[in-house]
Amino acid sequence: MTVMGLVVIAGVLAAVISCAAFLVWFERRLLAFFQERYGPNRVGPFGVFQVVADIIKLFFKEDWVPPFSDRAVFVIAPVFVVASVLMSFAVISFAPGICAADLDVGLLFFLAMSSLGVYSIVLGGWASNNKYSLLGALRGAAQMITYEVFMGISLMGVVIMADSFNLKKIVEAQEHLWFCVPQFLGFAIFFIAGVAEARRIPFDLPEAESELVAGYHSEFSSMKFGMFFLGEYLGVTLISSLIVVFFFGGWLGPAFLPPIAWFLIKTFFFIIVFILMRGSLPRPRYDQLMGYGWKVLLPLALLNLFVTGAVVLVWQN
């Protein structure tokens, strides 16, 4: 491994984590803006240092492990969510040359890591030994397995068109036309599945605070809770940047800005859409969520796959 590779890895890690920390403040400010409030505006200019205050608070809280919990599992559960999301960032190519691991199975690697992220919810909920946590964990497991199925299928259209699982080649294949045009259905399904995968409103049933206290992380405190919190914002960043890579041409854009700037602009656009959705959409009922997934989105994703395959086959002959 070269020095350059290490620099890229450290840079990506630092950028992604600080972006997630920044989002904590940004989301609260933006939500307040949508609702005609001020939001946090006391610490530093416009309140940007609010997140520093939050982190200090989280670190100094009592790190309580409930005596009735399964101690070992309780302690490792929050690690899964952050680790799996951070691993996914390894395969994203942010600009030509800025990519931690240019894997040929990059897309599959992302799917694998996102499927491992379920464990933090399931194990956290189970190890807490608490009714509400267990209910949240059950919901989380069912929801994430359901939405993973057609998250994978919705991306296969992109793979067929780009003829590769490699994220860099997928971006390069969008030189002439972004995939959001021919793969609009795939984009819509991936976006919905991504919201469910990041457990954001309207799909935050595992932690629905109006019925389950805080769902799977009710018993977690201090930095263990902080890890779940960080994992959520990292997840939002990850899904936004993947939408950009798969459907909106990654770093491609007019030449008056450097490629990385285009990538960041597009990613932030989708992060803002995520936050706007949190401020505007209600939460569905649990059976509605599952029924919608299996009865509407799965057939649509399969249809999209078949039609894309057929069209590409006809085109090539």
Next chain:
Amino acid sequence: MDIMFFITSGVAVFATLMVITRLNAVHALLYLIVSLLSVAVVFFIMGAPFAAALEVIIYAGAIMVLFIFVIMMLNLGREAVKSEREMLTLRVWLAPSALVVILLGQFIYILYERSGSPLTASVVEAKEVGVSLFSTYLLGVELSGLLLIAGIIGAYHLGHTARKAYHRFLEGGSE
């Protein structure tokens, strides 16, 4: 790469041993996940990244989640651990251990016979896997498809109970 291979396979063997000896079902499953992940890394080292990715997505990411899901629903507590401890007496271990010793003997013999062959023959791309699945191994794909359809229909049949509404307006008529 050889050192990587030995480390990962060591982790796999250790994790699998822990799976067999754990009394708590969830802990055993966690070790099984570690074992599956290390097998995926072994695949990756041996030049099969596609198989490695599928191993993680399907086995570690979906099937094991369902296993844990079911065990969570069963709500096994301290009693389960206790009964497990009573079940696993020394006598139970004898027959499986004998079988494992036979396998181990064969394994060592094969390693001894074929020592010197390279670890990574060639990297197998996803496309090659697909081509061989739908040409050489088409019969296997069809058979597993049939099996899955049978499984789905069976699950549907078991899960589909005639819904009986206990409501004074919906069923029966007047009171």
